[in-house]
Amino acid sequence: MSSQKVISRDLLDKPKDCYCQSGKAAEDCCLPILEGRIQASSPEALMRSRYTAFCLENIEYLQQTTDPAKQESFDLELNKSWASKAEFTGLEILASEEMADTGRVEFKASFDFDGESRTHHEDSVFKRIGGRWYFHSGEVFEEDS
Numbered sequence: 271m272s273s274q275k276v277i278s279r280d281l282l283d284k285p286k287d288c289y290c291q292s293g294k295a296a297e298d299c300c301l302p303i304l305e306g307r308i309q310a311s312s313p314e315a316l317m318r319s320r321y322t323a324f325c326l327e328n329i330e331y332l333q334q335t336t337d338p339a340k341q342e343s344f345d346l347e348l349n350k351s352w353a354s355k356a357e358f359t360g361l362e363i364l365a366s367e368e369m370a371d372t373g374r375v376e377f378k379a380s381f382d383f384d385g386e387s388r389t390h391h392e393d394s395v396f397k398r399i400g401g402r403w404y405f406h407s408g409e410v411f412e413e414d415s
């Protein structure tokens with residue numbers, strides 16, 4: 271039972287691990303970014319917070335952190351319905367770089383969908399606009415699993 275896990279965590283007074291599997295507590299990782307208390311300090315931090323937003327089905331956050339020029343074409347309802355059916359199971363950052371106002375993060379996100387384990391492998395481009403990082407575009411790799 272999953273409730274038992276929560277109880278033992280509380281007993282140990284251990285902060286909840288972040289959804290993005292950074293090894294840090296959510297409060298020291300994605301949560302303050304998602305709640306708008308702090309800005310993502312790097313493309314990778316933004317990418318991690320977007321993964322966590324998917325886990326929490328906070329699709330508005332995904333729209334808000336998409337390049338402002340592309341926000342209008344972001345399909346909120348489609349992404350919501352997709353996220354409600356997917357259960358995210360892991361994130362692996364394969365590469366991450368930042369050069370001036372452009373960043374790149376290659377990652378693999380694992381999730382269960384329709385009872386099947388799948389992996390989303392993407393190379394994402396991020397842009398810093400007005401001091402904030404935004405998701406700009408992504409190239410998705412085909413998985414042969």
Ligand SMILES: [Zn+2]
Nearest residue numbers: 288290299300
């Ligand atoms: Zn995190």
